[in-house]
Amino acid sequence: MSAPTKHRSAEEIGRTALGPRPFPELGEQRAAADLDTVDTTLANGLRVIAVRRSSVPLVELRVRIPFGDPATSSTGSTHAARAELLASTVLTGTATRSRVDVDTELALVGGELDAAVDPERLSFTGNALVAGLDTVLDVLRDALTGATYPDHEVERERERLVERIRLARSQPSVIARESLQRHLYGDHPYAKEMPEADEVSSVTRDDVLALHAAAVLPRGAVLVLVGDVAPDAAVRAIENALGGWTAEGAAVTPSPLPVVRGGDVLLVHRPGAVQSQIRLAARGLVRTDERYPALQLANLVYGGFFSSRLVENIREDKGYTYHARSYPEFTPGGAALLVDADTASEATAAALLETRYELGRMALVPPSEAEVDTTRRYAIGALLTATSSQGGLASFLVNLAGLGLGVDWFLAHPGRLASVTVEQVAEVALEFFAPSAFTGVLVGDADKLTPQLRALGGVALP
Structure with missing residues:
Protein backbone atom coordinates (compact mmCIF):
# COMPACT_ATOMS: atom_id res chain seq x y z
CA MET A 1 0.00 0.00 0.00
CA SER A 2 1.42 3.37 -0.99
CA ALA A 3 1.94 6.07 1.63
CA PRO A 4 -0.85 8.62 1.82
CA THR A 5 -0.28 11.81 -0.17
CA LYS A 6 0.74 14.72 2.05
CA HIS A 7 -1.69 17.61 1.86
CA ARG A 8 -0.01 20.77 0.56
CA SER A 9 -1.14 24.24 1.47
CA ALA A 10 -1.94 26.87 -1.14
CA GLU A 11 1.34 28.61 -0.29
CA GLU A 12 3.30 25.39 -0.86
CA ILE A 13 1.55 24.75 -4.15
CA GLY A 14 2.39 28.28 -5.26
CA ARG A 15 6.14 27.91 -4.68
CA THR A 16 8.95 26.03 -6.38
CA ALA A 17 12.56 25.34 -5.39
CA LEU A 18 13.49 28.53 -7.24
CA GLY A 19 10.97 30.76 -5.47
CA PRO A 20 7.32 31.72 -5.95
CA ARG A 21 5.67 30.16 -8.97
CA PRO A 22 5.03 32.96 -11.48
CA PHE A 23 1.48 33.72 -12.59
CA PRO A 24 0.78 33.02 -16.26
CA GLU A 25 0.50 36.10 -18.40
CA LEU A 26 -3.04 37.25 -18.94
CA GLY A 27 -4.25 37.38 -22.49
CA GLU A 28 -5.15 40.67 -24.06
CA GLN A 29 -8.61 41.83 -23.02
CA ARG A 30 -10.46 43.04 -26.06
CA ALA A 31 -13.50 45.22 -25.62
CA ALA A 32 -16.38 44.69 -27.98
CA ALA A 33 -15.86 46.31 -31.33
CA ASP A 34 -18.46 48.69 -32.70
CA LEU A 35 -21.71 46.76 -32.60
CA ASP A 36 -24.36 46.86 -35.29
CA THR A 37 -27.12 48.53 -33.32
CA VAL A 38 -30.23 50.66 -33.52
CA ASP A 39 -31.54 52.70 -30.58
CA THR A 40 -34.87 54.33 -31.35
CA THR A 41 -38.23 55.22 -29.84
CA LEU A 42 -41.46 54.08 -31.46
CA ALA A 43 -44.47 56.34 -31.89
CA ASN A 44 -46.13 54.79 -28.83
CA GLY A 45 -43.20 55.85 -26.62
CA LEU A 46 -41.51 52.43 -26.36
CA ARG A 47 -37.72 52.68 -26.59
CA VAL A 48 -36.18 49.88 -28.66
CA ILE A 49 -32.51 48.84 -28.60
CA ALA A 50 -31.64 46.19 -31.18
CA VAL A 51 -28.17 44.65 -31.40
CA ARG A 52 -26.90 42.13 -33.90
CA ARG A 53 -24.83 39.35 -32.37
CA SER A 54 -24.55 36.33 -34.63
CA SER A 55 -22.80 33.85 -32.35
CA VAL A 56 -25.79 31.48 -32.36
CA PRO A 57 -29.06 31.51 -34.39
CA LEU A 58 -31.10 32.82 -31.46
CA VAL A 59 -32.65 36.05 -30.26
CA GLU A 60 -32.83 37.28 -26.67
CA LEU A 61 -35.51 39.74 -25.63
CA ARG A 62 -35.78 41.90 -22.50
CA VAL A 63 -38.58 44.32 -21.62
CA ARG A 64 -38.42 46.78 -18.74
CA ILE A 65 -41.52 48.74 -17.71
CA PRO A 66 -41.16 51.20 -14.81
CA PHE A 67 -43.70 49.98 -12.28
CA GLY A 68 -44.19 52.43 -9.46
CA ASP A 69 -47.62 52.68 -7.87
CA PRO A 70 -49.82 54.70 -10.26
CA ALA A 71 -52.22 55.62 -7.44
CA THR A 72 -50.19 56.40 -4.33
CA SER A 73 -46.66 56.48 -2.90
CA SER A 74 -47.67 54.99 0.46
CA THR A 75 -46.56 51.54 1.55
CA GLY A 76 -50.05 51.23 3.02
CA SER A 77 -51.30 50.52 -0.49
CA THR A 78 -51.64 47.01 -1.91
CA HIS A 79 -49.59 47.86 -4.99
CA ALA A 80 -46.84 45.35 -4.18
CA ALA A 81 -49.36 42.55 -3.73
CA ARG A 82 -51.23 43.38 -6.92
CA ALA A 83 -47.96 43.71 -8.84
CA GLU A 84 -46.71 40.30 -7.71
CA LEU A 85 -49.95 38.62 -8.73
CA LEU A 86 -49.97 40.45 -12.06
CA ALA A 87 -46.47 39.24 -12.90
CA SER A 88 -47.41 35.68 -11.92
CA THR A 89 -50.49 35.60 -14.17
CA VAL A 90 -49.90 38.00 -17.08
CA LEU A 91 -48.85 35.08 -19.34
CA THR A 92 -51.63 32.69 -18.28
CA GLY A 93 -54.26 33.68 -20.80
CA THR A 94 -55.61 36.17 -23.31
CA ALA A 95 -58.76 36.38 -25.40
CA THR A 96 -57.14 34.09 -27.99
CA ARG A 97 -54.60 32.03 -26.02
CA SER A 98 -54.76 29.89 -22.90
CA ARG A 99 -51.74 29.18 -20.71
CA VAL A 100 -51.27 25.91 -22.62
CA ASP A 101 -51.48 27.74 -25.96
CA VAL A 102 -48.81 30.23 -24.84
CA ASP A 103 -46.45 27.49 -23.70
CA THR A 104 -47.05 25.37 -26.81
CA GLU A 105 -46.49 28.16 -29.32
CA LEU A 106 -43.27 29.21 -27.63
CA ALA A 107 -42.01 25.64 -27.38
CA LEU A 108 -42.54 25.09 -31.12
CA VAL A 109 -40.03 27.88 -31.88
CA GLY A 110 -37.59 26.84 -29.17
CA GLY A 111 -38.60 29.79 -27.06
CA GLU A 112 -39.75 30.89 -23.65
CA LEU A 113 -41.17 34.01 -22.06
CA ASP A 114 -41.31 34.87 -18.36
CA ALA A 115 -42.40 37.85 -16.27
CA ALA A 116 -41.14 39.17 -12.93
CA VAL A 117 -41.63 42.30 -10.85
CA ASP A 118 -39.82 44.27 -8.17
CA PRO A 119 -40.54 47.68 -6.60
CA GLU A 120 -38.92 49.43 -9.57
CA ARG A 121 -39.97 47.54 -12.70
CA LEU A 122 -42.05 44.88 -14.43
CA SER A 123 -39.76 42.73 -16.56
CA PHE A 124 -40.25 40.26 -19.38
CA THR A 125 -37.44 37.89 -20.36
CA GLY A 126 -37.67 35.80 -23.51
CA ASN A 127 -35.72 34.01 -26.20
CA ALA A 128 -36.29 31.86 -29.27
CA LEU A 129 -34.76 30.66 -32.48
CA VAL A 130 -34.40 33.49 -34.97
CA ALA A 131 -37.21 31.96 -37.05
CA GLY A 132 -39.47 32.25 -34.02
CA LEU A 133 -38.97 35.96 -33.36
CA ASP A 134 -42.37 36.91 -34.75
CA THR A 135 -44.04 34.27 -32.57
CA VAL A 136 -42.39 35.51 -29.37
CA LEU A 137 -43.28 39.10 -30.21
CA ASP A 138 -46.89 38.17 -30.95
CA VAL A 139 -47.25 36.30 -27.65
CA LEU A 140 -45.73 39.32 -25.88
CA ARG A 141 -48.12 41.67 -27.72
CA ASP A 142 -51.08 39.53 -26.74
CA ALA A 143 -50.09 39.60 -23.08
CA LEU A 144 -49.32 43.33 -23.00
CA THR A 145 -52.51 44.39 -24.75
CA GLY A 146 -55.00 41.65 -23.89
CA ALA A 147 -54.09 39.60 -20.82
CA THR A 148 -57.40 38.38 -19.33
CA TYR A 149 -56.16 36.99 -16.00
CA PRO A 150 -58.56 34.01 -15.86
CA ASP A 151 -60.18 33.55 -12.44
CA HIS A 152 -58.83 30.04 -11.93
CA GLU A 153 -55.28 31.13 -12.81
CA VAL A 154 -55.41 34.11 -10.44
CA GLU A 155 -56.76 31.92 -7.65
CA ARG A 156 -54.09 29.25 -8.16
CA GLU A 157 -51.20 31.72 -8.35
CA ARG A 158 -52.53 33.67 -5.37
CA GLU A 159 -52.42 30.53 -3.21
CA ARG A 160 -48.91 29.68 -4.41
CA LEU A 161 -47.68 33.22 -3.80
CA VAL A 162 -49.08 33.32 -0.26
CA GLU A 163 -47.28 30.08 0.56
CA ARG A 164 -43.98 31.29 -0.97
CA ILE A 165 -44.16 34.54 1.01
CA ARG A 166 -44.77 32.75 4.29
CA LEU A 167 -41.87 30.40 3.62
CA ALA A 168 -39.54 33.21 2.52
CA ARG A 169 -40.18 35.23 5.66
CA SER A 170 -38.73 32.43 7.75
CA GLN A 171 -35.39 32.66 5.93
CA PRO A 172 -32.59 34.63 7.68
CA SER A 173 -31.43 36.26 4.44
CA VAL A 174 -34.95 37.59 3.76
CA ILE A 175 -35.29 38.87 7.32
CA ALA A 176 -31.95 40.65 6.97
CA ARG A 177 -32.81 42.18 3.60
CA GLU A 178 -36.19 43.47 4.73
CA SER A 179 -34.72 44.85 7.94
CA LEU A 180 -31.98 46.65 6.00
CA GLN A 181 -34.42 48.18 3.52
CA ARG A 182 -36.65 49.52 6.30
CA HIS A 183 -33.62 50.86 8.18
CA LEU A 184 -32.29 52.66 5.09
CA TYR A 185 -35.45 53.85 3.38
CA GLY A 186 -38.23 53.89 5.96
CA ASP A 187 -41.70 53.83 4.41
CA HIS A 188 -40.58 54.47 0.82
CA PRO A 189 -42.38 51.99 -1.49
CA TYR A 190 -39.01 50.72 -2.75
CA ALA A 191 -38.33 49.30 0.71
CA LYS A 192 -41.28 46.92 0.34
CA GLU A 193 -39.79 44.26 -1.91
CA MET A 194 -42.24 41.57 -0.78
CA PRO A 195 -45.94 42.07 0.04
CA GLU A 196 -47.62 40.69 3.13
CA ALA A 197 -49.35 37.33 2.70
CA ASP A 198 -52.71 38.73 3.85
CA GLU A 199 -52.43 41.54 1.30
CA VAL A 200 -51.98 39.00 -1.49
CA SER A 201 -54.92 36.95 -0.18
CA SER A 202 -57.21 39.95 -0.63
CA VAL A 203 -56.24 40.73 -4.25
CA THR A 204 -58.95 39.96 -6.81
CA ARG A 205 -58.88 39.46 -10.56
CA ASP A 206 -60.49 42.90 -10.97
CA ASP A 207 -57.64 44.45 -8.95
CA VAL A 208 -55.08 42.90 -11.29
CA LEU A 209 -56.96 43.97 -14.41
CA ALA A 210 -57.17 47.53 -13.10
CA LEU A 211 -53.44 47.62 -12.34
CA HIS A 212 -52.62 46.30 -15.83
CA ALA A 213 -54.70 49.05 -17.44
CA ALA A 214 -53.15 51.76 -15.28
CA ALA A 215 -49.50 50.68 -15.20
CA VAL A 216 -48.56 48.38 -18.11
CA LEU A 217 -47.80 51.24 -20.47
CA PRO A 218 -45.37 51.63 -23.39
CA ARG A 219 -44.25 55.22 -22.84
CA GLY A 220 -41.17 55.08 -20.66
CA ALA A 221 -40.66 51.35 -21.22
CA VAL A 222 -37.74 49.80 -23.10
CA LEU A 223 -37.33 46.64 -25.16
CA VAL A 224 -33.86 45.24 -25.85
CA LEU A 225 -33.36 42.58 -28.51
CA VAL A 226 -29.99 40.91 -29.11
CA GLY A 227 -29.49 38.17 -31.63
CA ASP A 228 -28.71 36.93 -35.10
CA VAL A 229 -30.91 39.45 -36.87
CA ALA A 230 -30.24 42.80 -38.53
CA PRO A 231 -31.17 45.62 -36.14
CA ASP A 232 -33.32 47.42 -38.71
CA ALA A 233 -35.25 44.22 -39.39
CA ALA A 234 -35.63 43.63 -35.65
CA VAL A 235 -37.04 47.13 -35.12
CA ARG A 236 -39.52 46.61 -37.96
CA ALA A 237 -40.67 43.33 -36.45
CA ILE A 238 -41.07 44.94 -33.03
CA GLU A 239 -42.97 47.89 -34.48
CA ASN A 240 -45.27 45.58 -36.44
CA ALA A 241 -45.99 43.57 -33.31
CA LEU A 242 -46.14 46.27 -30.64
CA GLY A 243 -46.98 49.45 -32.52
CA GLY A 244 -50.62 48.97 -31.53
CA TRP A 245 -49.75 48.87 -27.82
CA THR A 246 -50.82 52.41 -26.96
CA ALA A 247 -52.09 54.19 -23.89
CA GLU A 248 -52.50 57.61 -22.35
CA GLY A 249 -49.81 58.68 -19.93
CA ALA A 250 -46.49 57.03 -19.14
CA ALA A 251 -45.20 54.23 -16.97
CA VAL A 252 -44.60 55.37 -13.38
CA THR A 253 -41.00 55.64 -12.20
CA PRO A 254 -40.64 55.35 -8.40
CA SER A 255 -39.59 58.52 -6.62
CA PRO A 256 -35.90 58.86 -5.71
CA LEU A 257 -34.74 57.23 -2.51
CA PRO A 258 -33.24 59.16 0.40
CA VAL A 259 -29.44 59.21 0.45
CA VAL A 260 -27.92 56.55 2.73
CA ARG A 261 -26.20 58.18 5.69
CA GLY A 262 -23.82 56.63 8.17
CA GLY A 263 -24.86 55.70 11.68
CA ASP A 264 -25.16 52.87 14.16
Missing part, protein backbone atom coordinates in the same frame (compact mmCIF):
# COMPACT_ATOMS: atom_id res chain seq x y z
CA VAL A 265 -25.85 49.32 13.05
CA LEU A 266 -29.30 48.16 14.20
CA LEU A 267 -29.39 44.79 16.01
CA VAL A 268 -32.50 42.84 14.97
CA HIS A 269 -33.38 40.13 17.48
CA ARG A 270 -33.89 36.64 16.04
CA PRO A 271 -34.40 34.34 19.03
CA GLY A 272 -32.46 31.10 19.01
CA ALA A 273 -30.41 31.95 15.91
CA VAL A 274 -27.07 30.15 15.70
CA GLN A 275 -25.88 32.40 12.87
CA SER A 276 -25.93 36.14 12.31
CA GLN A 277 -26.39 38.19 9.16
CA ILE A 278 -24.28 41.36 8.87
CA ARG A 279 -25.62 43.86 6.34
CA LEU A 280 -23.91 47.25 5.98
CA ALA A 281 -24.70 50.07 3.57
CA ALA A 282 -23.34 53.45 2.53
CA ARG A 283 -23.88 55.99 -0.22
CA GLY A 284 -22.69 54.94 -3.68
CA LEU A 285 -22.40 56.54 -7.12
CA VAL A 286 -24.58 56.16 -10.20
CA ARG A 287 -22.95 54.85 -13.36
CA THR A 288 -23.06 58.27 -15.01
CA ASP A 289 -20.86 59.86 -12.33
CA GLU A 290 -17.34 60.43 -13.64
CA ARG A 291 -15.95 58.91 -10.41
CA TYR A 292 -17.91 55.67 -10.80
CA PRO A 293 -15.10 53.68 -12.52
CA ALA A 294 -12.74 54.52 -9.64
CA LEU A 295 -15.38 53.54 -7.07
CA GLN A 296 -16.00 50.30 -8.96
CA LEU A 297 -12.33 49.38 -8.62
CA ALA A 298 -12.22 50.49 -4.97
CA ASN A 299 -15.16 48.23 -4.21
CA LEU A 300 -13.42 45.28 -5.82
CA VAL A 301 -10.30 45.90 -3.73
CA TYR A 302 -12.41 46.01 -0.56
CA GLY A 303 -14.79 43.07 -1.01
CA GLY A 304 -15.94 42.75 -4.59
CA PHE A 305 -14.22 39.52 -5.61
CA PHE A 306 -12.55 36.48 -4.10
CA SER A 307 -9.09 38.02 -3.70
CA SER A 308 -10.40 41.17 -2.00
CA ARG A 309 -9.20 42.47 1.36
CA LEU A 310 -12.42 41.60 3.19
CA VAL A 311 -12.54 38.03 1.90
CA GLU A 312 -8.86 37.47 2.66
CA ASN A 313 -9.41 38.71 6.22
CA ILE A 314 -12.68 37.26 7.54
CA ARG A 315 -12.90 34.20 5.30
CA GLU A 316 -9.41 33.02 4.39
CA ASP A 317 -7.41 34.23 7.39
CA LYS A 318 -9.85 34.05 10.31
CA GLY A 319 -12.55 31.70 9.05
CA TYR A 320 -15.39 33.79 10.43
CA THR A 321 -17.56 33.31 7.35
CA TYR A 322 -17.84 31.23 4.23
CA HIS A 323 -19.37 34.06 2.27
CA ALA A 324 -18.53 37.77 2.35
CA ARG A 325 -18.87 40.38 -0.37
CA SER A 326 -19.38 44.04 -1.14
CA TYR A 327 -21.22 45.35 -4.18
CA PRO A 328 -23.01 48.38 -5.62
CA GLU A 329 -26.79 48.49 -5.82
CA PHE A 330 -28.44 50.95 -8.19
CA THR A 331 -31.68 52.37 -6.85
CA PRO A 332 -34.23 54.90 -8.13
CA GLY A 333 -32.33 58.15 -8.42
CA GLY A 334 -29.15 56.93 -6.75
CA ALA A 335 -26.91 54.10 -5.62
CA ALA A 336 -25.66 52.39 -2.49
CA LEU A 337 -22.63 50.34 -1.46
CA LEU A 338 -23.60 47.13 0.33
CA VAL A 339 -21.56 44.71 2.44
CA ASP A 340 -22.89 41.21 3.25
CA ALA A 341 -21.48 38.55 5.57
CA ASP A 342 -23.03 35.63 7.45
CA THR A 343 -21.24 34.25 10.48
CA ALA A 344 -21.68 32.05 13.54
CA SER A 345 -23.12 33.79 16.62
CA GLU A 346 -19.90 33.39 18.61
CA ALA A 347 -17.88 35.09 15.85
CA THR A 348 -20.37 37.89 15.08
CA ALA A 349 -18.78 40.73 17.06
CA ALA A 350 -15.29 39.81 15.85
CA ALA A 351 -16.49 39.61 12.23
CA LEU A 352 -18.14 43.04 12.50
CA LEU A 353 -14.96 44.45 14.05
CA GLU A 354 -12.80 43.11 11.20
CA THR A 355 -15.30 44.29 8.57
CA ARG A 356 -15.09 47.80 10.00
CA TYR A 357 -11.32 47.50 10.30
CA GLU A 358 -11.05 46.74 6.58
CA LEU A 359 -13.29 49.74 5.83
CA GLY A 360 -10.95 51.94 7.83
CA ARG A 361 -7.87 50.39 6.22
CA MET A 362 -9.45 50.93 2.81
CA ALA A 363 -9.92 54.63 3.55
CA LEU A 364 -6.55 55.23 5.23
CA VAL A 365 -4.23 52.71 3.51
CA PRO A 366 -4.82 53.35 -0.18
CA PRO A 367 -4.80 50.40 -2.58
CA SER A 368 -1.43 49.67 -4.11
CA GLU A 369 -0.73 49.86 -7.80
CA ALA A 370 -0.72 46.05 -7.93
CA GLU A 371 -4.15 45.85 -6.25
CA VAL A 372 -5.64 48.39 -8.62
CA ASP A 373 -4.14 46.70 -11.66
CA THR A 374 -5.48 43.30 -10.57
CA THR A 375 -8.97 44.61 -9.97
CA ARG A 376 -8.90 46.59 -13.21
CA ARG A 377 -8.17 43.42 -15.17
CA TYR A 378 -10.84 41.59 -13.24
CA ALA A 379 -13.46 44.31 -13.82
CA ILE A 380 -12.83 44.51 -17.55
CA GLY A 381 -12.69 40.73 -17.90
CA ALA A 382 -15.87 40.23 -15.87
CA LEU A 383 -17.72 42.81 -17.96
CA LEU A 384 -16.66 41.24 -21.23
CA THR A 385 -17.41 37.73 -19.98
CA ALA A 386 -20.85 38.68 -18.63
CA THR A 387 -21.81 40.29 -21.95
CA SER A 388 -20.22 37.70 -24.25
CA SER A 389 -23.50 35.81 -24.71
CA GLN A 390 -26.63 37.20 -26.33
CA GLY A 391 -28.57 36.83 -23.09
CA GLY A 392 -25.89 38.44 -20.96
CA LEU A 393 -25.61 41.44 -23.28
CA ALA A 394 -29.39 41.85 -23.45
CA SER A 395 -29.72 41.81 -19.65
CA PHE A 396 -26.85 44.28 -19.20
CA LEU A 397 -28.23 46.70 -21.79
CA VAL A 398 -31.77 46.69 -20.38
CA ASN A 399 -30.36 47.64 -16.96
CA LEU A 400 -28.37 50.45 -18.57
CA ALA A 401 -31.49 51.60 -20.38
CA GLY A 402 -33.24 51.98 -17.04
CA LEU A 403 -30.64 54.67 -16.27
CA GLY A 404 -31.13 56.32 -19.64
CA LEU A 405 -27.89 54.84 -21.01
CA GLY A 406 -27.24 52.68 -24.04
CA VAL A 407 -24.73 50.72 -26.07
CA ASP A 408 -22.25 53.60 -26.25
CA TRP A 409 -21.80 53.57 -22.46
CA PHE A 410 -21.12 49.83 -22.55
CA LEU A 411 -18.58 50.10 -25.34
CA ALA A 412 -16.70 52.95 -23.65
CA HIS A 413 -16.61 51.50 -20.13
CA PRO A 414 -13.53 49.25 -20.51
CA GLY A 415 -11.63 52.35 -21.60
CA ARG A 416 -12.84 54.28 -18.58
CA LEU A 417 -11.68 51.49 -16.28
CA ALA A 418 -8.32 51.33 -18.05
CA SER A 419 -7.71 55.05 -17.47
CA VAL A 420 -8.43 55.07 -13.71
CA THR A 421 -5.35 55.98 -11.68
CA VAL A 422 -4.29 54.70 -8.26
CA GLU A 423 -4.73 58.23 -6.92
CA GLN A 424 -8.35 58.36 -8.11
CA VAL A 425 -9.11 55.04 -6.41
CA ALA A 426 -7.53 56.33 -3.19
CA GLU A 427 -9.66 59.49 -3.33
CA VAL A 428 -12.97 57.65 -3.62
CA ALA A 429 -11.87 55.07 -1.05
CA LEU A 430 -11.28 57.83 1.51
CA GLU A 431 -14.68 59.40 0.83
CA PHE A 432 -16.91 56.34 0.42
CA PHE A 433 -15.31 53.58 2.53
CA ALA A 434 -14.81 55.44 5.80
CA PRO A 435 -16.48 53.37 8.55
CA SER A 436 -18.45 56.46 9.60
CA ALA A 437 -20.14 56.47 6.17
CA PHE A 438 -21.81 53.11 6.83
CA THR A 439 -24.91 52.02 8.69
CA GLY A 440 -26.83 48.77 8.51
CA VAL A 441 -28.45 45.92 10.38
CA LEU A 442 -27.25 42.83 12.19
CA VAL A 443 -29.75 39.97 12.52
CA GLY A 444 -29.07 37.47 15.30
CA ASP A 445 -29.91 36.31 18.80
CA ALA A 446 -29.67 39.46 20.90
CA ASP A 447 -29.38 37.45 24.13
CA LYS A 448 -26.12 35.92 22.86
CA LEU A 449 -24.75 38.94 21.02
CA THR A 450 -25.52 41.93 23.25
CA PRO A 451 -22.58 41.75 25.71
CA GLN A 452 -19.88 41.72 23.01
CA LEU A 453 -21.69 44.19 20.74
CA ARG A 454 -22.17 46.61 23.64
CA ALA A 455 -18.41 46.47 24.24
CA LEU A 456 -17.71 46.95 20.54
CA GLY A 457 -19.96 49.98 20.23
CA GLY A 458 -21.65 51.49 17.20
CA VAL A 459 -24.58 49.09 17.48
CA ALA A 460 -28.13 50.10 18.46
CA LEU A 461 -29.30 47.32 20.78
CA PRO A 462 -32.97 46.30 21.18
